[in-house]
Amino acid sequence: MEMKTEQAVAWIEKANALIQSNKEYLTELDQAIGDGDHGLNMSRGFQEAEAKVSGTDYDTVADVFKDVATVLMSKIGGASGPLYGTAFLKMSMTVKDKDPVTEANLADAVEAALNGMKQRGKAEQGEKTMIDVWHPVADFLKNGQNVQADKLEETAERAMNETKDIVATKGRAAYLQERSKGHVDPGSTSSFYLFQALADVWKKGE
Amino acid sequence: MEMKTEQAVAWIEKANALIQSNKEYLTELDQAIGDGDHGLNMSRGFQEAEAKVSGTDYDTVADVFKDVATVLMSKIGGASGPLYGTAFLKMSMTVKDKDPVTEANLADAVEAALNGMKQRGKAEQGEKTMIDVWHPVADFLKNGQNVQADKLEETAERAMNETKDIVATKGRAAYLQERSKGHVDPGSTSSFYLFQALADVWKKGE
Amino acid sequence: MKKVINQADNVVREMLEGFEEAHADYVRSLEGTTVLLRKDAPVTGKVSLISGGGSGHEPAHAGYVGEGMLDAAVAGEMFTSPTPDQVFEAIKAANGGEGVFLVIKNYTGDVMNFEMARELAEAEGISVEQVVVNDDVAVEDSSFTNGRRGIAGTVFVHKAAGAKAAEGASLEDVKKVAEKVVANTRSMGVALTPCIVPGSGKPSFTLEEDEMEVGIGIHGEPGIERKKITSADDIAEELLQKVLQDSVDFQGSEVAVMVNGLGATPASELYIVNRYVQKRLRDNDIQVTHTYVGEYMTSLEMAGFSITLMKVDEELKQLLDARADTPAFRK
């Protein structure tokens, strides 16, 4: 796939659709091991992000990502706001001047996003955070030649599900210690939706 | 019946027993149309009154009543404290120097109590307060020659039950206006126990 | 019953002990009583103010003991007026020689117990005056009944009459101010949940998930009307209308406003109510000079709130502005 501004916008639209329809589920997940606002936060942020990018004419994918970053950063709040904001900011910086954005560019962008998030949140893989989804997805994109959209979605989904067995050491769930086990991480779930949406756009562009 | 100090003390003991075993019921009645403390108030007051009179040697019935008045006044609180306190104070004053206390003396005492309570609480008969029990009982005692204990109890019981249909115009139940209808008045119920106890002592003395 | 208590019978005593320890720079207890006195009581050269009533309304009334407000507070059992002997002890201990003024909320029990105490005090030659607060407009006033309840508006009496006393006013003048407050103050409340008296352990009434009791008192008594819960603005409007349509003509005048939490309602919700109240009064040409939002007169852990308006003149404004330094009210 090659990503143009249409695809970038479609990604955000699709991601928003998934988040809105899973808003309550995300909140439930966050009630179990967090403070019960993740669905509200993501819904608020992506609603605004979609409204922004759907209503704007863009020259480059980098510009789309930059706007998404700004909106998420100023609308989500909590832990996920700065993280998703950082992710899109780093992606925007990475794909600057790339038009169209190739698969290789996207792989670089996701890796940059991952690194930015790790730096911002000081979490490593295996701590039961959204990093646990971004990490394998970044690896998958980097290693794959001609990656398949389905595989991308599968990778993210598996990673999300694997957070269930982890004892959290970062984020609010860490306060629960052993009691955090047995629940899927909310942020990993919203990250899964993001990559599910990407896979969807990808398929259409294939 | 003639009342000596033994009977006076027995009256309070019996009244206390009835109140303790109906404490929850009195509170329930007060929850329906008041503030839910009548059982607690009466239980606290009569517990102390019984403890006081059971542990004291008395020369006269008037002294028993005086102690009961003082304890009730300083232990019950709320609306019923000053009223029951006043009742026993007036009874004590009325039977001063009467030994033994005759039925006629007791009739005078209850009438004095009623008048004292009416003055203190500014309620008349028919306002859904304990006055609605004291009034017919006072009448009954005054008019009867050789009154029977059973009839005394019946009179008090009927009067208590009749408070159910009244719309309160005094006490907390008055705030409920029409909604106060359909519930027996808590203070009338505790007053019924008092006269039930008196009837009981009376029967034993007959 | 979910309560942080030890034995139900000890709640009032232990609460008073904990209160005294928390606020030892303001109050001291009167040995063997449920009275909390100003630390420096009796204060000479001024009329002494005493209030009290059943417990369960914290911070009322001990929270208002201090400079510019009360000289003593008398606590009864939960929702039960204190007895005459306790009030009498408070009167004797607080009396600084200029007379004692009693602030009584209009409940049969409170009125009777305080008046009996007053009789005892007068028999000992102490000058005592009183005011009976009846700000709650929920029930129509009527000369056949014991009249209206005293609720959150009582705090305005403490503040204004307390400030007047602090100025060195006579017992008569303190009474005049208190009566002016009572004549110009109207309140109305609503409950979203009942409360539980520790000794009884049962809720005072039950409400469905979507119901509220309008016209609630502060003792867990049922209100005037049970309704479906509506929006904050609609509920505030309903209470305000009752207050505004009552016998005080607030139109075009200046008012002090109190949005009082009954216990469990978060401050955030009280502020949302306040937002509406301010807007509504502004739109109706009523000028708010003083606003108080918080828990001033509670009903244990009841969720709900009341709205109080007091029409103010220059004297009342100045008395509200006067210095007060108590655990629960400072100016």
Place this chain on the structure above:
Amino acid sequence: MKKVINQADNVVREMLEGFEEAHADYVRSLEGTTVLLRKDAPVTGKVSLISGGGSGHEPAHAGYVGEGMLDAAVAGEMFTSPTPDQVFEAIKAANGGEGVFLVIKNYTGDVMNFEMARELAEAEGISVEQVVVNDDVAVEDSSFTNGRRGIAGTVFVHKAAGAKAAEGASLEDVKKVAEKVVANTRSMGVALTPCIVPGSGKPSFTLEEDEMEVGIGIHGEPGIERKKITSADDIAEELLQKVLQDSVDFQGSEVAVMVNGLGATPASELYIVNRYVQKRLRDNDIQVTHTYVGEYMTSLEMAGFSITLMKVDEELKQLLDARADTPAFRK
């Protein structure tokens, strides 16, 4: 969900509006933001203090804006850290030229958002320093995790660092005091009921009638351990033990105590807890110099409380005694 609100989405905005109207003599809002500033901000000649966090903890943090405490408070959505742009606006508006000091509660979200704001401000040449408050001993501290939560002890930081700033101390010295408070403050809480975030409408967890959650935070997160409710004294003892056995050695020292209500617990119960705490500390040769009982850092309508101890030295005692004049804290 029984709440006095209009639309869930508007709760924070409407609450802030109602707050500003109630406390217009203390605060003003910063147009287009969720920031409440000291009315006279920016105050020149002193370091400016800013705190904030998710809403739902009222009176924190806007209630502490005023003389001797905060210069600005930034409100996020319910239980959600405010975003960097809001904090950045607060920094710019509050900065009086001597630098800005951020009081951050230790939650990943708060730390990230405030730090990003700090980066934005530093890029514009504003000196910014910060402290991260982590007084909650419920969870063992560990370098592998994000550490402990900041809860009610945060108010001691506002008070002490605020007083230091009011003295005209440098940014560096304000920071030192804040760090001293953090190093010497430990808290632990318990919940009897959950709370409900308006937007979600569902309780954060469920508890049986006889259960409590020990080691609760202030965001409706489940606690550390679910237990049967015991007596007030036993619960207080359990929390106190955790606090006393933590890394601050309180033995033989002087302390400030805070018994903080989480929302629905009546003041009477907090005083009952305070009674035990004072007795227990006295019996253990720990001298209480300052006591604060009330709702300082809440969790919406949660029933429960926390106990905070701060070991104090001469400097901290003097800073606690210094003048403070804010809507929710006066000295």
